Structures are given as structure tokens and as C-alpha cells.
Amino acid sequence: MxxxxxxxxxxxxxxxxxxxxxxxxxxxxxxxxxxxxxxxxxxxxxxxxxxxHPPVANAFMAGGVAALATALGTLPVVFSQRLSERTQDTLFGFGAGVMLAACAFSLIIPGLAAAKTSGAGAWEAGGTMGAAILLGGLALLLMDRWLPHEHFIKGVEGRQLSDPRTLRRTWLFVFAIALHNLPEGLAIGVAYAGTDAMRAGALAMGIAIQDVPEGLVVAVALLAAGYKRPLAVGLGMASGLVEPIGAALGAVAISLAANLLPWGLGFAAGAMLFVISHEIIPESHRKGHEVWATGGLMIGFVLMMLLDTALG
CATH class of the missing domain: 1.20.5 (Single alpha-helices involved in coiled-coils or other helix-helix interfaces)
Structure with missing residues (x-):
């Protein structure tokens, strides 16, 4: 023994x-x-x-508010609430509408005005903004191609967590969320560093409003894909953390080189347009709820337009 x-x-x-x-x-x-x-x-x-540098501080705090709005949107998932696919697609469309209006009224139009103020003619200002928009879209395209990540929602949907490959895809999905939210943070930072406080506040408010349903949709989609509730909620909350970082980076860049303001505004608009067309609208239309998604887009666009024109 x-x-x-x-x-x-x-x-x-x-x-x-x-x-x-x-x-x-x-x-x-x-x-x-x-x-x-x-x-x-x-x-x-x-x-x-x-x-x-108060503009950088203001941009960072506004990005933090947007991140908090994203976290707030995940709370229904904490209390076991689920959304129908139609509601999810409507919210996706709403977010796309807010971002489209933000591109037009809070980024492109002020960028054209800034270019003209610096002495550019109408054609030169339009050419500058056009080039900046294309550069922003190209930058997101290259990041989408080169950085390892799992495509927004549909990349994880339908897989079981018992598959080891799905576990490894969790962090790839986190990177995808970061790519999705980075342009919003940059837009907030550039606006606070280069435009008036009222217009920048309207942009930040609009982005925060659309971040609430965005955080909810991300958490619900992860839950539907088989992720455990705490992880789904945690990733949904974490999805907005890149926004204050992006806001600070955008504000610092414009603060160091004020003549880059039109380029910064156009770049942020182009990056957001890429995300809208490449991720949000296709996702909102692929389940057969195009009418609801389009209705959400139009409501979001009008709401953001009213915020910008009333506050800006």
C-alpha cells in the first residue's frame, strides 16, 4: 500500500x-x-x-460618450431580451442613415467650406474633398484586406462554439468591430479640432445615438451565433472603446497641422462611406427585410440632418 x-x-x-x-x-x-x-x-x-489642448480633450470625452452609448445598447441582452431579425435590420438601416447624414452635413460640407476658406476655388475644393474621400475609402479597403478579422456579423453566424476555429474567430471579430468603429472616432476628433463646437457636438450626438442600437445588434448577433451571454455583452460593450482612441488621434492630427482639416474631414467621410456600403447596408438587406432597413435608413438620415442643421 x-x-x-x-x-x-x-x-x-x-x-x-x-x-x-x-x-x-x-x-x-x-x-x-x-x-x-x-x-x-x-x-x-x-x-x-x-x-x-482642450479640443483633443473634448474629442476624447465625446468619443467616450459614444463608447458609453454602445455599452448602454447591450443592456437589454443582459436581461435576456432578444430582437427579431426584422428589428435588427431596421436598426442597421437606422445606423447607416445617421452615418450617411453625418458624412454629408458634418464632414463633407464643412470640409468644402474649410478648403474654400484656405483660398481654394470651387473646383479645387471639390477636388481636394473628392481625393480625401477616396483615400479614406481606400484606407479602409486595405485594412479590410490586410488585417486579419472576421467579417462583421455574417462571419460568425451559424457556427457552433464547439468548433475550435470559432473560438479563434472571437478576436478576429473584435478586430472587425474596431475597423467598423474607427472611422466614427476619427470623424469626432477631426470635427472637434477643426470645426465649431456646436457642429462637432451635433456630429458626436448623432454618432452616439446610432451607437446605442449598434451595440445592441452586435451583442444580439453574437448571442445568436452561440456565444455565451457574458461574452456577447462584453464584446458588444468593448466594440465602442476604439472610438475615444480614434477621436483623440483625429484631433491630434488636425491640431498639429490645421491645413489638413479638409483632408481630415474628407478622409473620415470616405472611411465611413466604405463601412456603410461594405458592411452595414449589405448586412441589413441579406435577410429579406429591405423595406424595413430602408425605412430605418431614411429615418436615421432625417434625424441626423435635423440635429446637424438645428445645432450646427
Whole structure:
């Protein structure tokens, strides 16, 4: 019996770490400590920078509000609420309409005005904005092709989590959400750094309004695809975190080079137009609810137009 107990004890006892394993562990801990320290220093420097540059601080806070709106939209999923496919497609259309109006009234028109103010003629201003819009769309196209990610909603739908490939696709889906929300953050940042506060506030408000149903749709779609409720809600909430980062980057870029304002506004508009055409509208139309999606788009467009013209 003693021999049996001795054998079992040997099986369950963990082998001592070798000196090489200990060195590797300490190196990892040291690397994590260095990375964390660098992150803290970076955050501190950015905080000081925002204190000296109010437009960047305002843009970052507005992006944070948009991220909070996205998180707010996931709350019905926490309480086990589900949406019909028709409602999801209607909300997708609504978001597309808000983004379309934001492109036109909050980005392209102010960009044309900024180009003309800098001395450009009508054709030159139009050419500048046109080139910037195409560059924004091209940038998102290249990111869509080169960065590993899972296509917006339909890339995960219908797969079971028992498939290891689906587990690996979770982070790819996170990257896809980041690609989707980055243009919105950039648009907020460029607006706060280069246009008046009222117009920038209207843009931020419109984006936050459409982020509420967007967060809900993302969480519901992940839940329908088989993800557990906490993970679906967590990813839905996290989907908006890129917006304050993008807003800060956009504001910093325009603050450093004010003459880039027309290019920045046009670039953000082009990136948003790419997302609308490449992701949102096809997703809203592929389940046979085109009429509802189109109705949502028109309502979203009109709402954003009223916000922009009334507040801007």
C-alpha cells in the first residue's frame, strides 16, 4: 500500500521548475512590468497633453460618450431580451442613415467650406474633398484586406462554439468591430479640432445615438451565433472603446497641422462611406427585410440632418 500511495503522490506532485523555466518566468514578469510602466507613462503624458489642448480633450470625452452609448445598447441582452431579425435590420438601416447624414452635413460640407476658406476655388475644393474621400475609402479597403478579422456579423453566424476555429474567430471579430468603429472616432476628433463646437457636438450626438442600437445588434448577433451571454455583452460593450482612441488621434492630427482639416474631414467621410456600403447596408438587406432597413435608413438620415442643421 505504501508503494501505491508513493506512486500516486509522485503522479500528482508537480515537477520542480528548472532554472531555464524560472528565468523564462522572470523575463515574462519583467517584460509585463516594463510594458505596464510604459503604458502608465504614456497615459500620464497624454493626460498632460489633453490639459494643454482642450479640443483633443473634448474629442476624447465625446468619443467616450459614444463608447458609453454602445455599452448602454447591450443592456437589454443582459436581461435576456432578444430582437427579431426584422428589428435588427431596421436598426442597421437606422445606423447607416445617421452615418450617411453625418458624412454629408458634418464632414463633407464643412470640409468644402474649410478648403474654400484656405483660398481654394470651387473646383479645387471639390477636388481636394473628392481625393480625401477616396483615400479614406481606400484606407479602409486595405485594412479590410490586410488585417486579419472576421467579417462583421455574417462571419460568425451559424457556427457552433464547439468548433475550435470559432473560438479563434472571437478576436478576429473584435478586430472587425474596431475597423467598423474607427472611422466614427476619427470623424469626432477631426470635427472637434477643426470645426465649431456646436457642429462637432451635433456630429458626436448623432454618432452616439446610432451607437446605442449598434451595440445592441452586435451583442444580439453574437448571442445568436452561440456565444455565451457574458461574452456577447462584453464584446458588444468593448466594440465602442476604439472610438475615444480614434477621436483623440483625429484631433491630434488636425491640431498639429490645421491645413489638413479638409483632408481630415474628407478622409473620415470616405472611411465611413466604405463601412456603410461594405458592411452595414449589405448586412441589413441579406435577410429579406429591405423595406424595413430602408425605412430605418431614411429615418436615421432625417434625424441626423435635423440635429446637424438645428445645432450646427
Amino acid at each position: 505504501n508503494g501505491v500511495h508513493s506512486t500516486l503522490a509522485e503522479k500528482h506532485s508537480e515537477p520542480p521548475l528548472s532554472s531555464a523555466s524560472k528565468k523564462l518566468t522572470w523575463r515574462r514578469l519583467l517584460g509585463l512590468a516594463i510594458a505596464f510602466t510604459g503604458f502608465v507613462v504614456l497615459v500620464h503624458q497624454f493626460w498632460l497633453y489633453m490639459g494643454e
